[in-house]
Amino acid sequence: MGSTSSKPARHLPRTVKPTWAGARTPNPGEAPHARPSIPRASETKNEAIERDARDPQFMANLSKLGQVRVDHHMQTVRPDAERIQGVFQTRLRSEVEASSARSTHNKLVAGSLQDLLQERKSLTSRDELHKLAQRYDVDPDKLESIARFVNSPSIDEGSIKRTIGEDGAETVTMKAIWVDPSLRQPPSAQLTSG
Template identity: 55%
Template sequence: MGGSSSKIARKLPKEKSSWAGTRTPLEQGGVQEIRRAMPSRPLAFENKTDAVEVDAKDPQFMSKLSQLGPVRVDHHMQSVRPADSVQQMYRSRLQSEVEASPSHSTRNRLVAASLSDLLESRKTIKSQAELQALAERYHIDVAKLAELARFINAPSVDESTIVKSSNQDGEETLTMMVHWVDPKLET
């Protein structure tokens, strides 16, 4: 996905071959001669003829079928309904989205985008009062936010570690280090 270095390059010939674009000229009556040379046999039949029956026989196919034998059907099998599990997944996802929506009054539940915004905003706060206001804006308890922030954070790029490089095809890549940013709260 993405870079052209992961795609196979299509190689085309550098020069045209000597026969490219040329056609064999047909004589004026050449088409009629070709049609006369073909047997005058119909392309389709209304009834099966002996020729059709012979053409339809495939001895190798028939021998393979006879080796397989008759089909055994287990009538006690239960049908698999993958659609039920998919619908259950969609229902639970929808319920989770509804519970995390701002119009719903559930505390300590956020959708992923809101969680990312919360963690990004948390990096810039300076005091405990700002932390309390931020937690209230996102309907999350300050204790839950502190517990969550111990293990999850939004990535922060260390500007001093950005390295630009390019490969032989001229593609540029950026490599950088990210670091964990915790706000420095004034007490």
């Protein structure tokens, strides 16, 4: 606690050696690695260079191509400023809608759409469908239109197969199926259809 330090003094190495120095120069006890001799480019053309230059297929292909034709009537294509402005406006609108606490009618983020489609599978009546659509602020007919082409993943429980590999790792395979809700008609609709 006095003037002396409680830790031992740190000793620095006597010779300062850059950290990269060992990577390039071999240590005195080690023999340098023998590098294979790589042929260098020659200063003058030798016979091998001349043979390489006489590629008959290359020359035949060049003569088939013919001379280069330049179209001097081409015009510079400049992007339409109004179209670019429209792209920026669409992105800005999308960002405002995404950051808003209130949902936009008939627009959902991917996670909400997946939840909506998953809940739709367990519905039993049209009335429940209308309540679900109202809760997600989506028109019921729009929901049905989307559900014809898009669905959340479902698993066929009878198709699950578990296999254990030689290394002991378990692999599970299963089939995905399309599940639609079994909606029954409201009582008024059942009377008129029969």
